Amino acid sequence: MTRLTRAEAKARTRERLLDAAARVFAQKGLAGASVDEIAEAAGYSIGAVYSNFGGKEQLFVELLQERANDRVNRAAEIIAEAEPAEANGALGRLLVEVADKDADFAPLQAEFWLYAVRNPELMETYAERMREPRRLLTDLVARSVPDAERAGELSSIVIALFQGLVRMRRVDPDSVPDELFGRALRWLFTGAEADEEQP
Amino acid sequence: MTRLTRAEAKARTRERLLDAAARVFAQKGLAGASVDEIAEAAGYSIGAVYSNFGGKEQLFVELLQERANDRVNRAAEIIAEAEPAEANGALGRLLVEVADKDADFAPLQAEFWLYAVRNPELMETYAERMREPRRLLTDLVARSVPDAERAGELSSIVIALFQGLVRMRRVDPDSVPDELFGRALRWLFTGAEADEEQP
DNA sequence: GTCTATAAACAGATAGAC
DNA sequence: GTCTATCTGTTTATAGAC
Structure with a gap:
């Protein structure tokens, strides 16, 4: 266990x-959170925030760009590893876990x-971050749905439904x-599938 | 056109x-909006807000309790009046209109x-407001789906999917x-329906 | 690199005038 | 009933110490 270089210390x-910002922003919102609060939650003081950001x-x-989708991407990977026949069940369990256990996920999302909607200059960046997990899911769906366009549509539907149900469950389980x-x-x-046979 | 009484003027x-608060909160958020801003948008000054709220x-x-669901309820009524065979199409058009034309709806929702999630004492109130349109939709679904429990499940799904797709379309049409x-x-x-036959 | 102290701006809420 | 003026607390951001 060697000593940290200056660059490593700063990166840490x-x-x-x-990490702290993710928690505080989830709990208080962008406008509702103060810089002081975030610094304190991280074990630093205000100055550290201004010297790093x-x-x-x-x-x-930065948080949005670096971490908006890593949890979602991980989820997609978990699904990809599940048995195809069990994918629905795996996704169902994932929803319950996200909604019930990870209190910060949905509010931060x-x-x-909201920030993307209110700041058009960042909307495309945000949209691209969200397309990433959707592409993963589309590849997955394509295993059982040969039509590529239909697989894309299904993955939009699955993600929108997932997000909608998570939020609904949070306020009315x-x-x-x-x-x-x-x-x-x-x-x-x-x-x-039934549609496939008679378009 | 008779003169307004004192009570009527206050109600107005x-x-x-x-109305102004709905717009400003949608555009800036609860924490991001200032009282002054809301009063000005309504054509009044700060004092009017504090004398009425x-x-x-x-x-x-108050806004949440009185108006969180009236647009959604109205939507449910529109659907109820549509031909059963055309209900899907009507809902589809509604989504496009809400997502593309009403810029304030989704952010305000x-x-x-977020407020309900962060203020547990209001969560049940919020949940009840949201159950209202869902009950309307359940009655509607029940026309074509005899099983009451299944109709309830379907209406949760339809609403969650609607909300999810509206949000998705806003950032990535x-x-x-x-x-x-x-x-x-x-x-x-x-x-x-297919499930009905082989449970 | 991070902390402490401070400047400067701002927002929520109130009191009294009209 | 609503407005203007003001008080008070909080916040962002910076400058200089360590």
Whole structure:
């Protein structure tokens, strides 16, 4: 265990600040969070934020660019490794876990989306970050749905439904029972398959 | 055209402030909007807000309680009046219109949801407001889906998917073509119907 | 590289005038 | 009922110490 170089120390501080920022922004929002609060949550003081980032908003944008989709991408990878026949079930369990266990995920995603909507200059960047996991999912869907365009449509639907149900479950768990997402996927793919035969 | 009574004048001011607040909160967020900004947008000054509402946060909560779902309820009514065979198409057009024409709707809904998530004491109120349109939709779905539990599940799915696709289209229109929502509904109901026969 | 102290701006809320 | 003036607390951002 060797000593950290100056650059490594700075990089470590940077990562810790980003971790803390993710938590605080999720809990208080971009406008509601103060720089002081984020620094304190990371174990530093205000100065560290300004020496590593331009300010609060730049810190938020960095967070969006670097981490907006890594959890989602990881999820897609998990699904990719699941047995094809079990993919619906795996996605269903993932939704329950994200909605019930990861309290910060959905609010932070909402903050990112709001920022993109309110700051057109960042919208394309945000959209591209979100396309990444969608491409992963499309490849996955393509295994069982040969038509490429239809696979793309299905993956948009699956992601939108996932996000919608996660948010719904957060505020009204009874309306989104554990098995609902998996069931919806089964119906969706069954219906899409039936459509294939008579377009 | 008779003169307004004192109570009527106050009620009018109140409504104007709520209208302005809806716009400003949608565009800047709860924390990002200032009371002064809202008052000005309504054509009044700060004092009017404090004489009609307890303050910024109370104004926001009133807005949530009184108007969080009226647009959604109206949408459900429109669908209820459509021909059953055309319901999917009507919903599809509604999504396009909401996503493309009403710039404030989705951001304001996101703000409401974030507030509910961050303020547990209001979460049940918010959830109840959201259950209202869902009940309307469930009655509608029940016309073609006899099983009551399944109709309830389908209406949760339809609403979550609607919200998810609206948000997705706002930031990446190409990933949510005009006909996507209608198509998803057709697949969904076809699949659910097929499920009916072999549970 | 990070911290402490401070400057400068701003926003929420109130009191009293009209 | 609403407006103007003001008080108070908080926040961002910076400058200089270590």
